[in-house]
Amino acid sequence: PLSESSGINAEWPLRPGAVSVGNLNFVMASDFQTGMELFAHFRDIIKEDSKVKESIKDVVDNLESCLIQLNYHLDCIHLPKEICISNITSKTRDVEVEIQTQFQKLSEAVPPSLFFKYHDKWKSVTQQIISKFCVLHYLEFGKMLSKLDTSNKLGSR
Numbered sequence: 001p002l003s004e005s006s007g008i009n010a011e012w013p014l015r016p017g018a019v020s021v022g023n024l025n026f027v028m029a030s031d032f033q034t035g036m037e038l039f040a041h042f043r044d045i046i047k048e049d050s051k052v053k054e055s056i057k058d059v060v061d062n063l064e065s066c067l068i069q070l071n072y073h074l075d076c077i078h079l080p081k082e083i084c085i086s087n088i089t090s091k092t093r094d095v096e097v098e099i100q101t102q103f104q105k106l107s108e109a110v111p112p113s114l115f116f117k118y119h120d121k122w123k124s125v126t127q128q129i130i131s132k133f134c135v136l137h138y139l140e141f142g143k144m145l146s147k148l149d150t151s152n153k154l155g156s157r
Contacts, residue, residue: 052109052110052111052114052118053118053121055105055109056106056109056110056118056121056122057121059102059105059106059109059122060121060122060125062098062102063099063102063103063122063125063126063129064125066095066098066099066102066129067125067128067129067132069092069095070092070095070129070132070136071132073088073091073092073095074088074132074135074136076088077139085139085140086140088136088139089136089139089140092136096133096153099129099153099154099155100153100154100155101155103154103155103156104155106122107156126154129154130145130150130154133145133150133153134150137149
């Protein structure tokens with residue numbers, strides 16, 4: 001038994017379904033079931049989070065594939081002069097369309113309220129793609145890519 005000087009009530013009532021052995025209280029199956037119901041909500045949140053992360057990963061993998069294609073086409077500028085810049089930029093148009101499609105999928109996969117929770121997953125590949133777009137735009141038009149042109153190339157209007 002607890003002493004009165006400890007400041008703790010020695011006569012704590014047991015929860016229904018609990019068993020007391022000495023100074024230890026054991027929780028029975030009915031309380032365990034209540035705990036499982038309590039954490040079911042958290043389990044659902046974790047499952048939903050996993051689904052969002054998986055869909056983001058799929059989109060990022062596709063964006064990285066597009067980045068590889070852009071790098072390949074940009075590497076062609078180092079070839080002999082017979083390769084025209086307009087040929088290089090025209091070959092990247094299909095890749096741009098695919099990138100726009102992937103960013104559309106990304107915007108559908110990520111709820112706007114959770115943007116900052118997940119943005120680090122696609123931030124790096126996006127920066128690299130924009131960098132390639134800047135080089136391509138400079139080669140084609142001889143000027144820097146504006147924010148408006150960048151958002152158009154990424155598919156956000």
